[in-house]
Every structure is written in C-alpha cells, then in structure tokens.
Amino acid sequence: MKLSSLLxxxxxxxxxxxxxxLLPRAASLAAQWVLxxxxxxAELAALANYTSRGMVVVALVxxxxxxxLSRRTRAMATRAGRALAGSALAIIGSICFIVTLTHExxxxxxxxxxxxxxxFSACSLFAAASKGILPIWQLQGRFLQSLALVIVFSxxxxxxxxxxxxxxxxxxALGLAGxxxxxxxxxxxxxxxxxxxxxxxxRHAFPYSIANFSTVAVYPLSLSVNQSFIDDxxxxxxxxxxxxxxxxxxxxxxxxxxxxxGSLGSARGESDWHARAMRAWLPAAAALCVGAAIIYTxxxxxxxxxxxxxxxxxxxxxxxxVSGMGPLITDSMCVYFCGPRSRRALSVGxxxxxxxxxxxxxxxxxxLVRHFGVFGPSVLVGVARLAFLIDAPVRRYALGALxxxxxxxxxxxxxxxxxxx
Numbered sequence: 001m002k003l004s005s006l007l008x009x010x011x012x013x014x015x016x017x018x019x020x021x022l023l024p025r026a027a028s029l030a031a032q033w034v035l036x037x038x039x040x041x042a043e044l045a046a047l048a049n050y051t052s053r054g055m056v057v058v059a060l061v062x063x064x065x066x067x068x069l070s071r072r073t074r075a076m077a078t079r080a081g082r083a084l085a086g087s088a089l090a091i092i093g094s095i096c097f098i099v100t101l102t103h104e105x106x107x108x109x110x111x112x113x114x115x116x117x118x119x120f121s122a123c124s125l126f127a128a129a130s131k132g133i134l135p136i137w138q139l140q141g142r143f144l145q146s147l148a149l150v151i152v153f154s155x156x157x158x159x160x161x162x163x164x165x166x167x168x169x170x171x172x173a174l175g176l177a178g179x180x181x182x183x184x185x186x187x188x189x190x191x192x193x194x195x196x197x198x199x200x201x202x203r204h205a206f207p208y209s210i211a212n213f214s215t216v217a218v219y220p221l222s223l224s225v226n227q228s229f230i231d232d233x234x235x236x237x238x239x240x241x242x243x244x245x246x247x248x249x250x251x252x253x254x255x256x257x258x259x260x261x262g263s264l265g266s267a268r269g270e271s272d273w274h275a276r277a278m279r280a281w282l283p284a285a286a287a288l289c290v291g292a293a294i295i296y297t298x299x300x301x302x303x304x305x306x307x308x309x310x311x312x313x314x315x316x317x318x319x320x321x322v323s324g325m326g327p328l329i330t331d332s333m334c335v336y337f338c339g340p341r342s343r344r345a346l347s348v349g350x351x352x353x354x355x356x357x358x359x360x361x362x363x364x365x366x367x368l369v370r371h372f373g374v375f376g377p378s379v380l381v382g383v384a385r386l387a388f389l390i391d392a393p394v395r396r397y398a399l400g401a402l403x404x405x406x407x408x409x410x411x412x413x414x415x416x417x418x419x420x421x
Contacts, residue, residue: 014255017134021254024177027155031162039165047167054120057096063212064205066132067336070257073264076136086185087194093122116168120175127178135261146181153177207343214350215378222377229369234315242375244295245324252328255284256336275393292324318416322408323379330382339391349388353381370418
C-alpha cells in the first residue's frame with residue numbers, strides 16, 4: 001500500500017477511527033505490564049482499583065454517548081454546535097466526578113485515591129463519547145490533531161508514569177488519552193443551553209446504555225459460575241480470548257460510528273441513512289469476523305511452526321468461534337443502527353434477555369458452562385437483542401444476523417465438544 005493511500009485511510013476512513021480508539025487500550029495493556037515489573041502486583045492492583053471503580057457511574061450512559069453524538073453531524077459541523085456538545089459533556093462529566101468523589105470519600109478510600117478515581121470517572125465519560133467525535137474531526141480535517149493528543153497522553157505519558165511506578169499517574173494518563181478527542185470540543189457557551197443539551201443527550205443515550213449494560217451484567221455471574229465448575233487456568237485462558245473479542249467489538253463500533261457520520265450528510269431521511277451506513281459498515285464487519293476466526297484458530301488449533309498456538313485448546317469449544325464474532329456484530333447493530341421505534345423495545349428486550357440467561361446460569365448452569373464458557377452467556381444476550389430491532393430497513397439486516405448467529409451456534413453445538421469438568 002502506498003504511503004498516500006495509508007494516510008488517506010487513516011485520516012478519512014473507519015480504519016483511522018478504529019486505530020485511535022484501540023491505541024489507548026493497547027497502551028493500557030503495555031503500561032500494566034511495565035507497572036507490574038516496576039512497582040509490583042500491589043501497584044497493578046491499585047491501578048485496577050482506580051479504573052474499575054471509576055467506571056461505575058459512567059456505565060449508566062457511556063455506551064449511548066458515541067452513537068447519540070455521531071448522528072448530529074450537521075450540528076457538530078458548526079463551532080457553536082461543537083461548543084454546545086462539549087459543554088454538555090463537561091456538565092455530565094462534572095456530575096460523574098462529584099458523585100464518584102463523594103462515594104469514594106464516604107467509603108474511606110482517601111483524598112488522593114478518591115480524586116484520582118473521580119478524575120478517571122470524568123475522563124471515562126469523555127472517552128465514551130470519543131468514538132462518536134473522532135469521525136467528526138475527520139470530516140473537519142482535525143483528526144491528526146486529536147490523534148497527536150491521544151499519543152501524548154498514551155503511550156507517552158502513561159508509559160512514563162508506569163516506569164516511575166505511579167499507578168495514580170498511569171490512571172490519569174490513560175483516562176486523558178481516551179478523553180482527548182472529546183476534550184477538544186470544550187469551549188465557552190451558555191450554561192443554561194448546555195444543561196438542556198446535556199439532559200437531551202442523556203435521555204437519548206440511556207436506552208443504548210441499558211442495551212449494552214444487559215450483556216455486561218451477566219458476565220460477573222457467568223465468571224463466578226464457571227470458576228465453580230472448571231479450574232482457574234482454563235477460565236483465565238477463556239478470559240484472555242474474550243479480551244480480543246472485546247477489542248474487535250470496539251473496532252467494529254469505530255467503523256460503525258464513521259459509517260453513520262459519513263452517511264448522514266447526504267441522506268434524505270432516517271431509513272436512507274440507516275441503509276447507507278449499514279452498507280458502509282458491512283465490509284469492515286466481515287473483515288473483523290475473519291480476524292476473530294484467526295484469533296480463535298491461534299488459541300484452539302496447534303500449528304506446528306507457530307509456538308504456543310493451540311495452548312488453550314482444552315479450554316475452548318467450537319461455540320467460542322461464534323462467540324468471538326457475536327459482539328462485533330450485535331453491539332454495533334444494537335447501538336449505532338437502532339432507530340427511534342426500536343429504542344424502547346431494545347431496552348425492554350435486553351433486560352428480559354439478560355434476566356433469562358441469568359436465570360439459566362443460576363438454575364441449570366452446567367450446559368452453559370460446558371458449551372459456552374465464561375463469555376458465551378453475554379453473547380447469547382447480545383444475539384437475543386437483535387430480535388428487538390424493528391425499524392426498517394435495519395430489521396432485515398438484524399434478522400439476517402440473527403439467523404446467521406443462531407445457525408452458527410447450532411452447527412457448533414452439533415459438531416463440537418464441551419469443556420470437560
């Protein structure tokens with residue numbers, strides 16, 4: 001590929017958005033390894049404490065921020081519109097900061113740790129919106145500026161903090177790296193208008209977040225149930241494989257955000273831009289599915305000339321091949337391509353699906369553990385959500401994806417074997 005073609009793909013296409021979204025995640029993994037060597041397991045545990053506790057409040061609206069903002073390309077094309085969006089995010093982020101700080105102080109975490117956790121919470125709010133903001137910066141010709149700011153904070157600042165053995169500084173740097181694209185929106189505007197806009201954004205983002213949270217809520221229960229049936233080593237191998245699936249889902253959502261932003265400008269109506277965005281996203285989704293299949297092969301199939309390949313084959317089932325593809329399909333379709341008629345149905349359907357799978361884990365866990373592993377139940381909730389996408393023309397794509405994933409699961413169950421207890 002020529003350098004000019006590579007730069008164009010980076011600055012104008014979904015590849016650039018996916019790269020900017022995944023870079024802080026990759027840098028976070030590297031910083032954790034360095035921190036473990038320089039500061040020891042205790043410092044790594046402190047970093048995990050900052051980041052996990054800082055995400056609690058933000059989870060209520062995080063998943064819906066990017067699709068909500070990516071659909072407002074006309075408003076975001078103006079300086080006033082971007083300033084209004086930035087001020088609205090600042091208000092929501094301030095609320096997250098105050099609530100998190102208050103909770104941490106009441107929990108006796110300490111002033112410094114409480115402030116770091118609250119800062120990460122506010123940054124996580126901006127980071128959640130960044131997937132929807134990066135396509136806007138591409139359209140405005142400011143993508144490289146936002147990418148440079150991301151690189152300054154992570155890997156540069158985060159790795160320096162990790163080498164110094166400071167988990168608090170690592171947490172702040174990682175938070176700022178993810179938040180950087182959205183932080184560029186900040187500008188002065190009227191507080192009353194910004195508050196009204198913040199309420200509008202939260203109201204639109206909440207249904208998407210409920211749909212996303214329904215899959216996340218099942219995961220801790222599935223993890224604890226699996227640990228009671230199979231050994232920690234195999235559970236850890238499945239969790240490691242799941243981390244790659246999550247990264248592919250994030251990349252898919254980045255491509256979806258770019259497809260939505262690029263389709264809205266010339267669309268003649270809701271159904272028109274949905275169809276255009278879906279067609280623009282499908283090739284990237286197909287390529288990511290191939291990537292998921294390759295990753296599964298590396299985990300489950302021994303390759304003679306490739307060391308450590310197939311090392312997790314005792315922990316893997318054939319359904320996990322489908323589970324690796326599921327989130328990158330269902331998350332993008334349910335969050336970015338959900339129409340106005342589907343929002344309420346999707347929220348209700350997601351909660352019902354999550355409750356049904358949770359009940360199965362509690363009442364009859366053995367088949368799920370044997371055939372679907374740690375993360376399979378979350379994927380099943382995600383697949384069930386597709387039935388509640390009722391807007392045209394997305395419903396026919398959702399029905400096709402539902403048939404494909406259910407058929408693939410059925411074939412995998414018929415041909416594959418379960419994990420031994």
